[in-house]
Amino acid sequence: MNQRVVIDPITRIEGHLRIEVEVDEQNVIQKAWASSTLWRGIEVILKGRTPMDVGLLVQRICGVCTFSHYRCGTEAVENALGLEIPVNAKYLRSLMMSALHYHDHLVHFYHLHALDWVDVVSALSADPAKAAQIATRYTAEPIAAGEGDLRAVQKRVQGFVDKGRLGPFANAYWGNKTYRFTPEQNLIALSHYMKGLEIQRVAAEMMAIFGGKQPHPQSVVVGGMTSIRDLLSPARLQEWKTKHDVVRDFIKRAYHADILMAAEAFGDEASVLGGVNVHNFICTNEFYGADGKHLYHQGVIHDGDLSKVEDVNPDLVAEDVTHSWYRADKPQHPYEGTTIPQYTDYVERDTVYGKLPTLDNEGKYSWVKSPRYNGKPMEVGPLACLLVNYARGNEKVVDAIDSFLKETGLPLEALYTTLGRTAARMIETEILADECDKIFDALVTNLGSDDTLYVKPNIDPNKEYIGHSFIEAPRGMLSHWVRIKNGVVENYQAVVPTTWNAGPKDANGNIGPYEASLLGLKLEDPKKPLEVLRIIHSFDPCMACSVHMMDYKGQSLGEFRVGPSAA
Amino acid sequence: METHAALFEQGRKRLDALRQMPPRQQESLTDRMLELGITRRDFMKWSASITALLALPLPFSSLVAEAAELADRVPLVWLHMAECTGCSESLTRADTPDLDTLIFDHISLEYHETLMAAAGWQAEENLEHAMEKYHGNYLLAVEGAVPTKNGGTFLKVGAKGKTGLEVVKEAAEGAAAIISVGTCSSFGGVQAAAPNPTGAKGVHAVIDRTVINLGGCPPSEKNIVGTLMYFVMFGRLPALDMFNRPKWAYGARVHDNCERRGHFDSGEFVEEFSDDAAKDGYCLYKVGCKGPYTYNNCPTERFNAHVSWPVLAGHGCIGCSEPNFWDDMADFEKPLGRQLLHGIDASADAVGGVILGAAAVGIAAHAVASVFANSKED
Ligand code: SF4
Numbered sequence: 001m002n003q004r005v006v007i008d009p010i011t012r013i014e015g016h017l018r019i020e021v022e023v024d025e026q027n028v029i030q031k032a033w034a035s036s037t038l039w040r041g042i043e044v045i046l047k048g049r050t051p052m053d054v055g056l057l058v059q060r061i062c063g064v065c066t067f068s069h070y071r072c073g074t075e076a077v078e079n080a081l082g083l084e085i086p087v088n089a090k091y092l093r094s095l096m097m098s099a100l101h102y103h104d105h106l107v108h109f110y111h112l113h114a115l116d117w118v119d120v121v122s123a124l125s126a127d128p129a130k131a132a133q134i135a136t137r138y139t140a141e142p143i144a145a146g147e148g149d150l151r152a153v154q155k156r157v158q159g160f161v162d163k164g165r166l167g168p169f170a171n172a173y174w175g176n177k178t179y180r181f182t183p184e185q186n187l188i189a190l191s192h193y194m195k196g197l198e199i200q201r202v203a204a205e206m207m208a209i210f211g212g213k214q215p216h217p218q219s220v221v222v223g224g225m226t227s228i229r230d231l232l233s234p235a236r237l238q239e240w241k242t243k244h245d246v247v248r249d250f251i252k253r254a255y256h257a258d259i260l261m262a263a264e265a266f267g268d269e270a271s272v273l274g275g276v277n278v279h280n281f282i283c284t285n286e287f288y289g290a291d292g293k294h295l296y297h298q299g300v301i302h303d304g305d306l307s308k309v310e311d312v313n314p315d316l317v318a319e320d321v322t323h324s325w326y327r328a329d330k331p332q333h334p335y336e337g338t339t340i341p342q343y344t345d346y347v348e349r350d351t352v353y354g355k356l357p358t359l360d361n362e363g364k365y366s367w368v369k370s371p372r373y374n375g376k377p378m379e380v381g382p383l384a385c386l387l388v389n390y391a392r393g394n395e396k397v398v399d400a401i402d403s404f405l406k407e408t409g410l411p412l413e414a415l416y417t418t419l420g421r422t423a424a425r426m427i428e429t430e431i432l433a434d435e436c437d438k439i440f441d442a443l444v445t446n447l448g449s450d451d452t453l454y455v456k457p458n459i460d461p462n463k464e465y466i467g468h469s470f471i472e473a474p475r476g477m478l479s480h481w482v483r484i485k486n487g488v489v490e491n492y493q494a495v496v497p498t499t500w501n502a503g504p505k506d507a508n509g510n511i512g513p514y515e516a517s518l519l520g521l522k523l524e525d526p527k528k529p530l531e532v533l534r535i536i537h538s539f540d541p542c543m544a545c546s547v548h549m550m551d552y553k554g555q556s557l558g559e560f561r562v563g564p565s566a567a
Numbered sequence: 568m569e570t571h572a573a574l575f576e577q578g579r580k581r582l583d584a585l586r587q588m589p590p591r592q593q594e595s596l597t598d599r600m601l602e603l604g605i606t607r608r609d610f611m612k613w614s615a616s617i618t619a620l621l622a623l624p625l626p627f628s629s630l631v632a633e634a635a636e637l638a639d640r641v642p643l644v645w646l647h648m649a650e651c652t653g654c655s656e657s658l659t660r661a662d663t664p665d666l667d668t669l670i671f672d673h674i675s676l677e678y679h680e681t682l683m684a685a686a687g688w689q690a691e692e693n694l695e696h697a698m699e700k701y702h703g704n705y706l707l708a709v710e711g712a713v714p715t716k717n718g719g720t721f722l723k724v725g726a727k728g729k730t731g732l733e734v735v736k737e738a739a740e741g742a743a744a745i746i747s748v749g750t751c752s753s754f755g756g757v758q759a760a761a762p763n764p765t766g767a768k769g770v771h772a773v774i775d776r777t778v779i780n781l782g783g784c785p786p787s788e789k790n791i792v793g794t795l796m797y798f799v800m801f802g803r804l805p806a807l808d809m810f811n812r813p814k815w816a817y818g819a820r821v822h823d824n825c826e827r828r829g830h831f832d833s834g835e836f837v838e839e840f841s842d843d844a845a846k847d848g849y850c851l852y853k854v855g856c857k858g859p860y861t862y863n864n865c866p867t868e869r870f871n872a873h874v875s876w877p878v879l880a881g882h883g884c885i886g887c888s889e890p891n892f893w894d895d896m897a898d899f900e901k902p903l904g905r906q907l908l909h910g911i912d913a914s915a916d917a918v919g920g921v922i923l924g925a926a927a928v929g930i931a932a933h934a935v936a937s938v939f940a941n942s943k944e945d
């Protein structure tokens with residue numbers, strides 16, 4: 001008989017995510033459902049506000065990818081107003097965006113995802129001297145992986161264990177057979193977990209130099225940027241560069257090496273070899289570069305066919321709410337959508353943990369909508385970005401992927417896996433780290449003749465405006481859509497990376513990337529579903545981002561006060 | 568208000584009491600620090616800086632140091648409600664890295680969804696375990712607002728499908744003290760901005776207990792760490808202002824300690840972002856700075872290891888540590904003029920005058936107001 005497994009809360013992510021799966025007698029997943037269990041209604045709150053406040057407000061959609069919505073919202077308004085911002089502002093936004101990518105990807109790999117790969121308890125039985133040797137297999141110059149470093153880390157964690165006080169490491173799935181690192185490899189990774197805590201602060205500081213603070217910087221405005229004093233200070237510019245060097249060093253000497261180590265150790269682990277079952281990928285342009293071109297280019301791939309890349313057509317985006325807690329007749333384009341909350345409760349059933357309230361998978365079961373491109377589900381994120389750019393022949397991407405495949409001895413198909421998704425995040429970061437100096441130099445060169453950072457926007461209250469913006473956030477393609485009327489926001493919509501990936505089934509029964517990724521996966525122990533975490537974490541979920549679709553065009557606020565029983 | 572001497576005495580007693588509790592850990596903090604390459608001197612320096620941060624006289628630094636050594640006896644449960652995780656992110660930016668990491672090891676993080684290894688059923692077990700084992704003794708930190716409309720069903724947490732509202736109430740019941748980290752859990756925050764579609768509320772509004780409110784979107788890492796340390800030291804809440812914010816952090820206006828204040832007093836203003844006046848660091852009042860209405864220590868403590876704060880980055884303060892700031896301070900690029908806020912001005916506790924035009928201010932309030940009355944028209 002099939003059994004139901006409920007995993008809630010999915011920890012080590014942003015926000016509130018519930019996963020339920022049904023396993024057969026062999027513990028193989030037959031069905032899977034992803035649900036976001038929080039709705040905040042950010043877009044309805046934007047109604048009637050000045051477009052100048054949009055960026056700051058939408059920034060609070062997410063404090064993890066803290067700069068993404070701020071920038072995307074501001075640029076949607078700039079697009080609506082037809083505003084061309086100064087080139088210095090474009091460079092500065094690129095530099096801040098790069099700081100975000102470093103921070104986000106490092107924190108994701110080392111502090112959110114790592115514990116699905118690294119068995120902390122196993123690291124205790126490692127031989128630090130041997131581990132130090134092993135570390136040199138993956139890079140000539142390991143960081144925080146000398147014998148002394150490793151011994152100190154081991155002793156520290158041993159201290160936790162001896163006193164029965166694991167703190168944040170308590171009651172996890174330690175000892176699960178799908179952990180594949182040797183004790184020595186676990187120890188190296190654990191040391192990088194600790195070191196990573198320090199490096200992520202540096203990456204955050206990079207953004208704060210031009211942003212005032214991080215999370216939630218405060219220097220982006222419609223028309224450009226405000227941090228002119230930081231921009232014109234050679235000391236501040238050097239501060240940025242110095243911190244950038246520290247972060248890049250860690251990316252090369254730890255992040256890259258650890259991914260190679262994982263590729264080697266997990267080469268035959270099923271949960272790492274599967275995990276990519278929607279083979280449609282989409283991404284957008286990102287990182288305005290030195291030559292006025294972007295580092296990564298937009299595009300769509302269908303059915304994993306790398307021989308054809310289409311340009312993204314914004315008109316083909318639509319959202320379906322058949323299984324989402326909203327009411328609508330048909331899939332809607334972001335400019336035309338409506339969102340009327342219609343919550344329906346859980347249903348009680350037997351699970352591996354006994355009777356529990358569970359998702360009503362026949363009906364509505366998530367606050368996330370299901371975005372579709374030309375009717376098809378799409379995976380977004382670093383893997384999508386790299387595949388599209390690889391298919392396009394983007395030289396930097398082709399070189400980086402080819403050299404990664406050579407280093408690991410893996411075929412190209414290996415990218416269509418959990419490992420590929422995790423490696424893509426690192427490769428994307430590494431390409432960026434090499435490219436960023438050029439953006440920085442271009443900025444400095446430009447400053448020699450031009451120090452404009454802002455143009456004053458002008459909104460005519462008698463005119464109507466409509467605009468959107470696409471950016472490649474750390475979790476993938478993000479778009480914001482705005483209508484302005486009477487000088488205020490009339491309508492707002494965001495279609496977010498995690499929404500593309502985490503959305504429920506649509507009206508045609510197509511399932512999205514999260515749910516698809518789990519099918520066919522065998523669980524070692526359904527009561528301790530580590531493999532599910534490993535796959536879902538590889539998407540880097542960000543639930544607060546995914547849930548806030550709200551279009552109030554022509555709606556009265558009364559319509560939002562819908563009771564749970566309202567049909 | 569008590570004297571420092573009485574407070575010091577209280578701190579002593581608290582530490583004595585903590586010392587009586589059975590240690591959960593044999594190895595001393597000093598040994599642990601040595602392992603991590605932190606010298607006694609570094610540690611004392613850190614204690615002194617935390618002491619200064621808490622606006623206590625230097626002799627208190629010995630208390631801070633002792634408290635840190637005993638800190639592992641205070642379990643911390645951290646809940647996530649309707650939020651963006653920016654407050655947790657801020658916590659991880661604490662700027663004396665090795666030592667702060669250590670301090671948090673010592674505070675014994677029992678439950679924190681973003682950081683904990685356990686998930687699902689096992690995560691919930693950790694929460695239940697902590698609430699039972701440390702009943703009456705754990706610190707509860709809450710990040711995010713509590714949705715209350717539709718029976719609270721806009722947020723559900725955990726395999727048992729409880730609403731956020733239920734979870735907060737249960738956890739609050741056995742907590743020794745409750746800290747709302749950030750403007751969302753303090754005052755409702757962004758989701759409570761008009762028209763507040765989910766009925767989002769601050770924690771204090773849904774439970775019947777005193778709650779310390781750490782306003783800020785997010786609050787700085789220092790304000791979070793400092794407040795936890797205060798509790799560890801004194802075993803009770805710090806002195807609070809009228810919105811239950813710790814006075815040591817929120818006792819002074821941004822405007823009072825602002826580096827651009829001299830320009831405000833001289834009537835030198837930025838007229839447009841990044842203009843020549845901005846290059847000279849003039850005051851941002853006319854491009855919307857809400858520093859005169861906002862109580863926080865941003866100008867002195869800054870963010871991210873003192874790297875910066877919004878006014879340094881050329882953007883006005885948006886008042887993010889104040890209740891309802893998304894509505895009351897809105898139109899962030901325009902000045903509020905002389906508008907009074909939530910009766911702050913009436914508060915006897917307020918440090919310094921809030922109304923522009925107090926004697927210390929170089930230009931008269933009505934002059935300021937009229938400048939903007941004109942410029943608003945065009
Ligand atoms: S207070 Fe601000 S930073 Fe903190 S959770 Fe709320 S929106 Fe995010």
Ligand code: SF4
Binds near residue numbers: 823827850851857884
């Ligand atoms: S108005 Fe703002 S920028 Fe000007 S002095 Fe006051 S706090 Fe500083």
